[in-house]
Amino acid sequence: MIRVVLADDEAMVRAGVKGILQTDPEIEVVAEADNGQAAIDLVARHRPDVAVIDIRMPGVDGLAAAEAICRSTAGTAVIMLTTFSEDAHIAKALRAGAGGFLVKSGDPRELITGVRAVSEGAAYLSPKVAARVISHFGGDRMARADRAKALAAELSPRERQVLALLGSGRSNQEIGRRLHLVEGTVKSYVSTILTRLNVRNRVQAAIIAYEADLIDEPVD
Numbered sequence: 254m255i256r257v258v259l260a261d262d263e264a265m266v267r268a269g270v271k272g273i274l275q276t277d278p279e280i281e282v283v284a285e286a287d288n289g290q291a292a293i294d295l296v297a298r299h300r301p302d303v304a305v306i307d308i309r310m311p312g313v314d315g316l317a318a319a320e321a322i323c324r325s326t327a328g329t330a331v332i333m334l335t336t337f338s339e340d341a342h343i344a345k346a347l348r349a350g351a352g353g354f355l356v357k358s359g360d361p362r363e364l365i366t367g368v369r370a371v372s373e374g375a376a377y378l379s380p381k382v383a384a385r386v387i388s389h390f391g392g393d394r395m396a397r398a399d400r401a402k403a404l405a406a407e408l409s410p411r412e413r414q415v416l417a418l419l420g421s422g423r424s425n426q427e428i429g430r431r432l433h434l435v436e437g438t439v440k441s442y443v444s445t446i447l448t449r450l451n452v453r454n455r456v457q458a459a460i461i462a463y464e465a466d467l468i469d470e471p472v473d
Contacts, residue, residue, distance in 0.1 A: 255280045255372045258299060260292035260318065261307040261334065266357065270305065270334070273361045280368060289313030293321045296329055302372045305364075307334045308342050316345050323350030330371035347456055353377035354456075366422065373424030376455035378463070401464035404450050412449070413467060415442045419455055420462025 257274060259282050261267045267285055274280045283299050286292040289306075290313040296304050304322055308315040319331045332353035333346045343354060352371040355363055359379050370377040405413055411432070418428045425439040432439075443455070452458050462468055 255303060255368060256283045256299065256301040257281065257368060258284045258286065258292060258295045258301045258304045258329075260286040260289065260295075260304065260310065260315070262287045262310045263307075266307070266334075270364065273364050274305075274368065277365050277369075280365065289315055289318035292318045293325075296322050296326050300326065301329055303330050303332060303368050305332045305334060305368065308346065316342060316349060319346055319351050320349035330374075332367055332371055332377070350454070352454070352456060355379045370422045370424060373426060374455075375422055375424040375427075376419065376459045377422040378456065378459055398464050398466075401461045402466070404461060405465040405467060408446065408449060412442060412446050415439065416446055416450075416458060416462050417467040419443065419446070420459040420468050422459075 257280060259267055259270055259274075261270065264287070267287075271282045271285070274282055283301055284295040286295050288310050292304060292306055292315075293313070304319075306315045306318055310318070315333060319333060322329055322331055330353070331351045332355060333343070333351045334355055334357055335343060336357055346354070353367045353376065355367050355377075356379050363379050367377040367379070405416065408416065414432060415428055418431055423431065425436050425443065428434070429436045429439045434442075447453070447455075447458055450458055450461055452461065
């Protein structure tokens with residue numbers, strides 16, 4: 254069972270997100286919060302697998318809550334809920350340690366996919382938000398793409414395959430099944446990839462995969 258704490262200051266939004274999550278019998282919303290401080294407290298109390306947090310909330314906002322949760326509760330992955338008017342905050346959420354980003358107006362199925370992905374240690378970027386995440390890493394877009402492709406070119410063929418699947422939101426287990434590798438070997442590849450790309454987490458690696466056009470690259 255994937256245990257979730259949900260935080261959004263709009264009751265109707267919380268109800269909608271909770272309703273979507275509850276269509277999956279393996280996901281349970283264990284607590285709800287209407288502000289960032291309550292989210293921090295509930296995560297500390299319940300130790301959920303995933304915290305789904307709205308970026309904008311009164312008092313302690315979602316960004317501060319995400320940073321506090323990532324810093325103090327290592328076993329809880331964080332997904333940020335965003336709107337297209339909030340993309341300036343996305344890079345901050347990434348630096349805070351968030352593992353996933355979803356647009357509120359996106360496909361409801363992405364919510365379940367994202368929660369499942371981050372609960373298994375994967376990164377998840379909604380297709381609608383991926384480009385906006387990328388846009389906040391500074392510099393000319395073509396220059397970033399060239400840099401990403403150059404970094405990817407330094408990886409081995411197998412590492413490129415792992416990176417492509419990681420960028421698609423696959424967990425280590427899913428990558429292992431796809432590439433016929435044991436999970437421990439996948440973990441080793443991921444660790445090596447993060448080091449060689451000089452990034453801190455899977456989300457940043459996923460961004461490079463997007464920029465290098467690896468997402469649709471064949472892996473078989």
